Amino acid sequence: MVAVVVAIALGGVGVTLAGNDYRLRQEALSIPVSGGALEAVLTLPAEEPARGLVVVVHGDGPVGATHDGLYLPWFEAAADAGFATLTWSKPGVGGSGGDWLDQTMDDRADEVSAAIDWAQRQAAIPNDTIVLWGASQAGWVLPKAAVSRDDIDGIVAVGPAINWLRQGRYNLLAELDHDGATSREREQAIAVSDQTRTLLEQDADYDTYRAATDDPDPMDAGRWSFVSLNYTSDATDDLVAMADKNVPVLLMLGEHDRNVDVTETASTYQDLLGSDVSVEHFDATHSMARPAVEDSEALGLITGILWPRALFADDVLDTYREYLKSLR
Structure with a gap:
């Protein structure tokens, strides 16, 4: 058995919880x-x-x-x-x-x-x-x-998602709805998302992205590189082949x-x-x-x-x- 031990202060005694004992x-x-x-x-x-x-x-x-x-x-x-x-x-x-x-x-x-x-x-x-x-x-x-x-x-x-860009837009809108964003906040967030898509399609390097983006929480260089490599991902063709x-x-x-x-x-x-x-x-x-x-x-x-x-x-x-x- 594998047990994840959680120490709890109960009279100074460490207790292994049954909920963390795995078969x-x-x-x-x-x-x-x-x-x-x-x-x-x-x-x-x-x-x-x-x-x-x-x-x-x-x-x-x-x-x-x-x-x-x-x-x-x-x-x-x-x-x-x-x-x-x-x-x-x-x-x-x-x-x-x-x-x-x-x-x-x-x-x-x-x-x-x-x-x-x-x-x-x-x-x-x-x-x-x-x-x-x-x-x-x-x-x-x-x-x-x-x-x-x-x-x-x-x-x-x-x-799993099907299309990277559609998934990103769906997630953005769903989070805005969940957070109760105002109309102005929605417009700003969608504008930043559209701007990022345009820069990706232009194959912008990281310095260009940082100089152009209005994102208040911009990606770091590693993340920008990763997204640039993968943002066109779509599972459709692979699912067709897998059939x-x-x-x-x-x-x-x-x-x-x-x-x-x-x-x-x-x-x-x-x-x-x-x-x-x-x-x-x-x-x-x-x-x-x-x-x-x-x-x-x-x-x-x-x-x-x-x-x-x-x-x-x-x-x-x-x-x-x-x-x-x-x-x-």
Whole structure:
């Protein structure tokens, strides 16, 4: 069992909370890839041997292998279904070499494929069934990786978008609505967004961007480079190509997602993948969290410390577990 120990001042005694005790085992690994090694973690069922492998594809940002422990409930659900989970810190995060901000979505898909190839050469890592699990930005990586291989048995896509620019505009407007922005604030925010798009289309370098932008919170140089590399991303063509693979896809969408237009995502996946995709909607936010814990920093922090599984909306982890079981 893996326990995340939380020390609480109760008469000076440190208490290990039951909510942080997980039914799984973990091993630290290093995955050799072009340009260096990736700091990785392999999660295994607590007692029984695993029969398959889930490979994690992170969303945006400098994410570590376990996402600071937030992925542990996902790992546990997979372990309960008899699956190991392989995950790694993004390049430049923790002990991983490189810099994730230098990566295109094609680079990310190549990294996933290289990690799978390496895992298949390790006798201790099960690979009878291989499933890709990815969240958010991974929506532009999962189909690329699946199309490039013939050994992907399933895909779990959590809150993926279809088109980078449409996703950005949807997120902007949704956040403005959520924050109760005034008409003037909306106009200013949309003008800045349009200005940024124009600079991207003009292939502006960072100095040009900084000199021209009216954004009160401008991107740093690394982020500008990353966005410049990837802002034309669109999953449509890769999903069309993936349809020929007939890989069963579990699409998990939150009804309170302010990052992604889940209506567009659901209709696109259904139109392009047909019966290969199962679309599941949850009373959840983009991260599959309960809206209450995401909207309240204090409640989210307390829940994350005392009972991390309770961060997730009803049925999220159960649905994931049952999907993996169905792949037997």
